[in-house]
Amino acid sequence: MRDGELTWGPLGGDGDREAVAGLAGRCHAVDGGMSEVTISRFAADGVVTTGGRTATGVLVAAAAVRPLSPGAAHIGLVDPAHRGHGIGGTLLDWGLDAAAAVDTGASGVTVETEALTEAAERLFASRGLRQVFAEDVMRFDLATAEPPAAPLPPELAPHEWTPDLAGRFFVTYDAAFRDRPGFPGWPAERWVAWTAGDEEFRPQWSLLATGPDGDAGFVTCAEGWIVQVGVVPSWRGRGVGGALVAEALRRMRAGGARQVLLDVNVDNPAGRLYTRLGFTTLGRRAKFQASR
Known part of the structure; x- marks a missing residue:
């Protein structure tokens, strides 16, 4: 035609x-x-x-x-x-x-x-279509910018992903995300397989923030991507998420990465955190469906 x-x-x-x-x-x-x-x-x-x-x-x-x-x-x-x-x-x-x-x-x-x-x-x-999903793709340009200075609280220390720590990563993920709308409720085996089974998963950049009273937050990373960041409710508002992202960026840069991407839902206040850390919005992906 x-x-x-x-x-x-x-x-x-x-x-x-x-x-x-x-x-x-x-x-x-x-x-x-x-x-x-x-x-x-x-x-x-x-x-x-x-x-x-x-x-x-x-x-x-x-x-x-x-x-x-x-x-x-x-x-x-x-x-x-x-x-x-x-x-x-x-x-x-x-x-x-x-x-x-x-x-x-x-x-x-x-x-x-x-x-x-x-x-x-x-x-x-x-x-007659309505938006049912939207998230921003954000980028940190490691080729031109230093990772931000955002240290963990002094009582916490980062630990790299290992098979022995995978279960604790999951428990921290579950505590950080279970109160969010749409939480899938996956069992540990499925989440660990989804995370570590990706061929681009990088355990050396995936970190668990641990203190004397337990685990406070985590970040998981793949080649060129920050995949998930979560902080348990009792530690929110104390800079844990930003510090984990900053440490992951430093490790990525040391490993030769030139840029790092992440996705954040438009309703997630973490978007403001990533902006403060130096991420810029690359674009917005969205999905629409017929109104009912």
């Missing part, structure tokens, strides 16, 4: 993968976020795609719908130089229709973005 000056059709092959990567790079350079995650959505198993090309063959719009269990997920991209002409609406409407075919159980579609903009919010709202 044709939409204005664009010719539309499914994507496939090495050339289209390179074109999607280029389009994602142009979008994220303006909107923030991480293009790698967006690109991966177009390569998922069972994905259905469409793309819009100019008369000279340049890909300036693309969308993908992939199956979930249950449901389906849609993501779209419009080149910043081609926005404001209704192309985003065309992609979204295509995605909502395509999701019905991908999700044979009719469980509904989740519209995703790795770089939420005000224009995207307005578009999603115009189709």
Whole structure:
């Protein structure tokens, strides 16, 4: 089909993968976020795609719908130089229709973005979609900035992750997070496997803050990422979380890391802590679903 000056059709092959990567790079350079995650959505198993090309063959719009269990997920991209002409609406409407075919159980579609903009919010709202999740991706540039000076309280000491300490890490995680909405309530075995089973997990950067009266907080890290930070309720407000992050950053920098990323829910007050420590917001990822 044709939409204005664009010719539309499914994507496939090495050339289209390179074109999607280029389009994602142009979008994220303006909107923030991480293009790698967006690109991966177009390569998922069972994905259905469409793309819009100019008369000279340049890909300036693309969308993908992939199956979930249950449901389906849609993501779209419009080149910043081609926005404001209704192309985003065309992609979204295509995605909502395509999701019905991908999700044979009719469980509904989740519209995703790795770089939420005000224009995207307005578009999603115009189709009756509501935001169900949002988190900021934040970055610390270790190539240009020193890790902050934020020492642990003197009665606490950091201990690196070991198999023998994994159970205590879990107990501290459970105490720190169980009062939060959406806490999954995983058993220790599942959380430890999820944490340490990641091939990019780095035990030497993952720390447990321990004192004479027990464990106060923890941080777990992977290559280039701070994965989780938690402080038990009795130790909150005493600088434990910030000190653990600062120590992890120092160890990451000593290990050759150039930047460190983390995710923080937009409703989590820890975002202010990370800003004070020197993190900057790279972009906002979000999910929208049909209003009920």
